[in-house]
Amino acid sequence: MSLLELMMQQTAGESAPVDVSGPETAEVPKRNDPQESVDPDGTALYAATNLDSWETDKPRYFARDVGMDGICYRRLDPEYYAWLRHKMALAKKVLEAGRLDSAAFDGLRTLFNDIHAWAVARFGENELLAAVRSLDPKTYPPPSIDPAAQSRPACAAPVSPVACPPASAVEQHLYPKDGEWRFTEKVPQSAIDKVDAIRDQALSLDWSEARLYQNRGRFRFPCGDDFGLVCFVDANERIGEVTRRYIEIIGPPPRENRLRFHNPDVDQPWLKRTNPET
Numbered sequence: 001m002s003l004l005e006l007m008m009q010q011t012a013g014e015s016a017p018v019d020v021s022g023p024e025t026a027e028v029p030k031r032n033d034p035q036e037s038v039d040p041d042g043t044a045l046y047a048a049t050n051l052d053s054w055e056t057d058k059p060r061y062f063a064r065d066v067g068m069d070g071i072c073y074r075r076l077d078p079e080y081y082a083w084l085r086h087k088m089a090l091a092k093k094v095l096e097a098g099r100l101d102s103a104a105f106d107g108l109r110t111l112f113n114d115i116h117a118w119a120v121a122r123f124g125e126n127e128l129l130a131a132v133r134s135l136d137p138k139t140y141p142p143p144s145i146d147p148a149a150q151s152r153p154a155c156a157a158p159v160s161p162v163a164c165p166p167a168s169a170v171e172q173h174l175y176p177k178d179g180e181w182r183f184t185e186k187v188p189q190s191a192i193d194k195v196d197a198i199r200d201q202a203l204s205l206d207w208s209e210a211r212l213y214q215n216r217g218r219f220r221f222p223c224g225d226d227f228g229l230v231c232f233v234d235a236n237e238r239i240g241e242v243t244r245r246y247i248e249i250i251g252p253p254p255r256e257n258r259l260r261f262h263n264p265d266v267d268q269p270w271l272k273r274t275n276p277e278t
Contacts, residue, residue, distance in 0.1 A: 066145075
């Protein structure tokens with residue numbers, strides 16, 4: 001199966017899951033140094049997580065992640081392509097769950113098709129397919145701007161677009177922002193990032209944003225059922241399996257104890273619904 005067929009099955013309307021496993025395996029070259037993927041005599045495509053993209057013929061002037069107008073772009077390589085394709089597959093699930101407008105999905109698909117065409121022409125189908133097979137979306141770091149790095153220009157010549165200015169102090173996470181809540185549980189940015197990584201998948205499985213992000217409650221944490229997943233993921237823990245009924249929290253090695261954060265908004269085996277008509 002070609003990469004084009006693989007992508008179209010997940011983004012162009014077929015509902016059957018795509019099996020990317022097979023007897024053929026390809027090893028993705030390691031890219032420990034982001035500059036290794038830069039061809040000084042060629043062009044590079046920079047893409048954001050919203051699938052907006054732009055091309056430059058001076059890639060050596062730019063870092064791997066670049067900010068422009070408040071949006072962070074990453075230079076496209078096979079691994080980043082695979083991650084964006086994974087996000088498109090999740091968007092399709094959200095569409096099928098009725099949580100995404102079809103026009104909005106069509107717009108995303110059009111943007112992704114442009115990125116896909118550029119990637120195939122630049123890297124070839126074999127290298128992209130190998131990256132798709134080896135991708136672990138839970139551990140792939142999304143684009144981000146390092147304020148310290150942004151303060152050091154890559155070259156003396158003026159270039160456009162320009163890097164984002166250093167970020168100000170991080171605003172405290174509050175969810176919901178409105179309303180009168182007696183207690184607020186402080187959550188680290190690492191927990192927010194981990195929940196962000198599985199957000200689209202969880203929403204497609206009938207989780208609400210409140211169950212994922214809420215950190216304000218009527219009772220002191222962890223009492224009551226107001227507090228969301230973000231309050232329970234420590235810095236040394238990671239998120240495992242994501243299902244409609246629960247999300248798995250995996251503790252640090254070597255024991256890696258596993259806890260399940262259950263979704264009270266869906267049917268659970270131990271919950272019995274009473275029929276008001278009987």
